[in-house]
Amino acid sequence: MAFTLPALPYDYKALEPHIDALTMEIHYSKHHQAYLNNLNNAIKGTDADNQSIEEIIKNISKYPTPVRNNGGGYWNHTFFWESMAPDSGGEPKGALATAIDSAFGSFAKFKEEFANAGVTRFGSGWAWLVVNGGALKIGSTPNQDNPLMDVSDLKGTPILGIDVWEHAYYLKYQNRRPDYIGAWWNTLNWEQISRRFNDAK
Numbered sequence: 001m002a003f004t005l006p007a008l009p010y011d012y013k014a015l016e017p018h019i020d021a022l023t024m025e026i027h028y029s030k031h032h033q034a035y036l037n038n039l040n041n042a043i044k045g046t047d048a049d050n051q052s053i054e055e056i057i058k059n060i061s062k063y064p065t066p067v068r069n070n071g072g073g074y075w076n077h078t079f080f081w082e083s084m085a086p087d088s089g090g091e092p093k094g095a096l097a098t099a100i101d102s103a104f105g106s107f108a109k110f111k112e113e114f115a116n117a118g119v120t121r122f123g124s125g126w127a128w129l130v131v132n133g134g135a136l137k138i139g140s141t142p143n144q145d146n147p148l149m150d151v152s153d154l155k156g157t158p159i160l161g162i163d164v165w166e167h168a169y170y171l172k173y174q175n176r177r178p179d180y181i182g183a184w185w186n187t188l189n190w191e192q193i194s195r196r197f198n199d200a201k
């Protein structure tokens with residue numbers, strides 16, 4: 001049973017000007033597709049063949065490195081696309097807004113700490129907002145690891161994540177990762193992120 005590429009929930013230019021159409025097209029149709037293809041090749045003949053991607057990821061230490069890298073890449077990008085939407089951004093509301101204020105002091109301070117996690121991730125990886133034991137926590141992971149993986153130092157249920165690999169921003173922002181992260185806030189689908197928060201609590 002092979003995994004498939006979920007449809008992008010909007011078109012390539014939908015997140016302009018914050019994320020440009022060419023970056024979206026290459027990121028989805030080349031990078032995400034490649035993680036998927038490589039994952040399907042890597043799980044052939046293993047017991048991962050009949051499990052959900054979440055089950056595989058939670059037990060990733062049982063599998064060879066190509067499953068970790070490509071299974072992570074497959075899951076992370078689906079999660080990333082669903083975190084964003086056209087005509088979105090702004091600030092969270094309700095219980096998530098209250099939890100962010102209580103954990104980080106204010107939404108502005110949360111953004112500063114989260115952006116710092118993305119900027120300071122050396123090389124390629126992801127920054128995350130997770131729920132761990134009912135509490136919100138910020139951190140980052142290398143490569144295509146994520147906080148659901150049993151091998152990850154950062155643990156918890158991710159409710160938001162940003163891809164800080166150069167392929168996510170280099171065409172438009174070149175070496176300016178902080179500018180990419182700054183623009184990315186304008187794309188966030190807080191309704192979706194709040195649903196994840198409510199499910200994770």
Ligand code: MN
Pocket residue numbers: 027031077163165167168
């Ligand atoms: Mn990526």
